[in-house]
Amino acid sequence: MLDLDKEVVDAEFEELGVDATYTPAVGDPVDCKILLSSDDDTALEFGGRSRPIGRNTVLRVRASEVSPANGQTFTLTNGGQVYRIAAEPALEDTARLVWRFKAVAV
Incomplete structure (x- = not known):
């Protein structure tokens, strides 16, 4: 099934x-492919109610390509947009093939 x-x-x-x-903290930059999406709602608590105020950017990258770490960056090849990892990456798929994490544009 893993194959x-x-x-x-x-x-x-x-x-x-x-x-x-x-771009890892130590070592050479690594070329890879990422999936970029706006997934999770960001909410603000106000008067006992939660109001959505925006969407978080979520990146996914194959575990076979890189082992991402919080605070490190991905730079898009086309356009040069840089994203910094803003939360601890997690292997959330059952086969543990894809890292998923929140990121912020810098």
Whole structure:
């Protein structure tokens, strides 16, 4: 089953992924593909009620390409937009093939 999971993940990243470069704290930059989305609502508590005020940017990257760390950056190859990892990355898929984390544009 893991081989099928890997094939599906690889196909998704090849079809929908954006070329980027990951810059770790130590070592050389690594070329990779990322999936970029606006996923989670950011909310503000006001008077006992929660009001949505925006969306968080979420990045996903294949675990086979990089091991991301909080505070490190990804730079999009086309356009040069830089995203800093703003939360501890997690392997949330059952096959543990894709890192998912919140990021902020810098």
